[in-house]
Amino acid sequence: MEAKSRYLKILDAVTMVLFLISLWMVFFYAPLEKVMGAVQRVFYYHVGTAWVGMLGFAVAMIAGVAYLRTGSRKWDIVGLAAVEISLVFFLIAIIMGSIWARPIWNAWWTWDPRLTTATIVELVYAAYLLLRQGIEDPDRRARFGAVYAILGFVSVPLTFLSIRIFRTIHPVVIGNSDPTATGSFDMSSAMLQTFLFGLFTFSLIFVDLLWHRIRMGKLADKVELLRLKALE
Amino acid sequence: MFAEGPANTVNYMIAGYTVFFTVMILYLTSLLVRYRNLKQDLDVLQEVEQRDEQ
Numbered sequence: 001m002e003a004k005s006r007y008l009k010i011l012d013a014v015t016m017v018l019f020l021i022s023l024w025m026v027f028f029y030a031p032l033e034k035v036m037g038a039v040q041r042v043f044y045y046h047v048g049t050a051w052v053g054m055l056g057f058a059v060a061m062i063a064g065v066a067y068l069r070t071g072s073r074k075w076d077i078v079g080l081a082a083v084e085i086s087l088v089f090f091l092i093a094i095i096m097g098s099i100w101a102r103p104i105w106n107a108w109w110t111w112d113p114r115l116t117t118a119t120i121v122e123l124v125y126a127a128y129l130l131l132r133q134g135i136e137d138p139d140r141r142a143r144f145g146a147v148y149a150i151l152g153f154v155s156v157p158l159t160f161l162s163i164r165i166f167r168t169i170h171p172v173v174i175g176n177s178d179p180t181a182t183g184s185f186d187m188s189s190a191m192l193q194t195f196l197f198g199l200f201t202f203s204l205i206f207v208d209l210l211w212h213r214i215r216m217g218k219l220a221d222k223v224e225l226l227r228l229k230a231l232e
Numbered sequence: 233m234f235a236e237g238p239a240n241t242v243n244y245m246i247a248g249y250t251v252f253f254t255v256m257i258l259y260l261t262s263l264l265v266r267y268r269n270l271k272q273d274l275d276v277l278q279e280v281e282q283r284d285e286q
Contacts, residue, residue, distance in 0.1 A: 032238055039241035042248035049252070088259045092252055099248040103241045212263060219270045226277040230284075 008211055015201075015208045022194075022201040030194040033185055040185065042100040044194055047173060048202035050093035050118075054156050055206055056086025057125065061153035064146035076142035077217035078210075079149050080132070085209050087125050089202075094118055105169060113166035117159040124152045138224060 026044045033040035063079035066072075097115070098108050109115065128148050135141040163170045171184040173195075187195065 034238055037238035037241040038245040039239075039248070041245050045249070045252055088255060092255050095251045095255075096248045099244050099251065103239060103244050216263065216267050216270065219267065219274065223270055223273045223277060226274070226281060230277060230280055 004215075008208075008215075011204075011208050011211065015204045018197075018201045018204060022198050025194040025197055030191050031188055033191075036104060036185065039100055039103055042096050044198045045202075046093055046096040046100060047195065048198045049089040049096065051199055052202050052206045053086045053090030053093055053121075054160065055203065056082040056089070056210075057121070057149075057153055057156045059210070060086070060149040064149035067142060067146040068150075073138070073142060073221060074218075076145055077214055077221060079145055081210055081213035081217050083125050083128055083149065085206065085213060087122065087129070089206075090118070090122050090125075094122060110169070112170055113162040113168050114159065114170040117155065117162045121155045121159050124155050128152060138221075138228075 022044075026041055030041065030044070032038065059082040060079040063075045063082060067075035067079065094115075097118075101110075102108050128145065131148070132141055132145055135144055162168065163172050
């Protein structure tokens with residue numbers, strides 16, 4: 001098995017430093033929001049984790065197309081890695097959003113279009129992992145995974161656009177919120193800097209984790225091929 | 233709430249970031265454990281393969 005590359009070690013270190021700076025910005029640089037108070041600080045990582053979720057699902061969709069075009073197993077490994085990471089981050093985004101909602105909307109959960117579509121996305125990709133496990137043949141599994149990742153991605157832009165096309169209480173971060181939205185706030189320049197720095201940091205966290213997960217996927221692939229060979 | 237300044241929502245903020253760190257730590261631990269197990273499996277399978285070749 002290939003050793004951890006020097007570039008990956010550098011990426012690990014840079015990501016960790018940026019993450020610590022981002023944490024400092026969230027808690028000490030960004031000002032306290034005047035109406036919502038401290039819970040508004042959840043916003044920075046709520047959006048950051050949701051961004052990683054959507055980014056990963058997009059990567060999985062691209063990897064699915066690449067697999068169907070080339071038939072190379074490496075794209076299946078990339079797609080699986082992206083979905084797994086995104087599921088974790090999207091779950092965090094949903095839970096953090098629910099915690100933010102409690103003092104602002106006076107409810108942990110409501111079947112609002114954004115929350116509903118986000119739940120559908122999470123379930124669609126959880127099913128992707130479950131269904132993959134039911135297919136033993138690696139090539140069939142990869143083909144199924146590729147098609148599923150492409151079709152499943154339809155739910156992602158629908159979630160992103162849901163707060164812009166439906167009547168909703170979920171605020172829009174960039175652009176105009178629905179008049180019925182609750183929890184909107186005007187971002188000061190320090191808030192905007194913290195938000196954008198967080199998004200950049202989370203993008204880097206995604207790349208770093210994806211690289212690690214792909215390494216693990218290659219190892220799993222090798223183990224599976226050896227196992228199948230041993231069974232012959 | 234509006235007249236008295238920011239609402240006291242510190243507990244919710246702590247809960248939110250506790251969830252973030254807990255899930256992240258669990259996921260990173262799962263990656264490490266799975267990677268270690270796969271490496272052990274690979275060693276065993278390579279040993280079996282070498283024995284079969286002999």
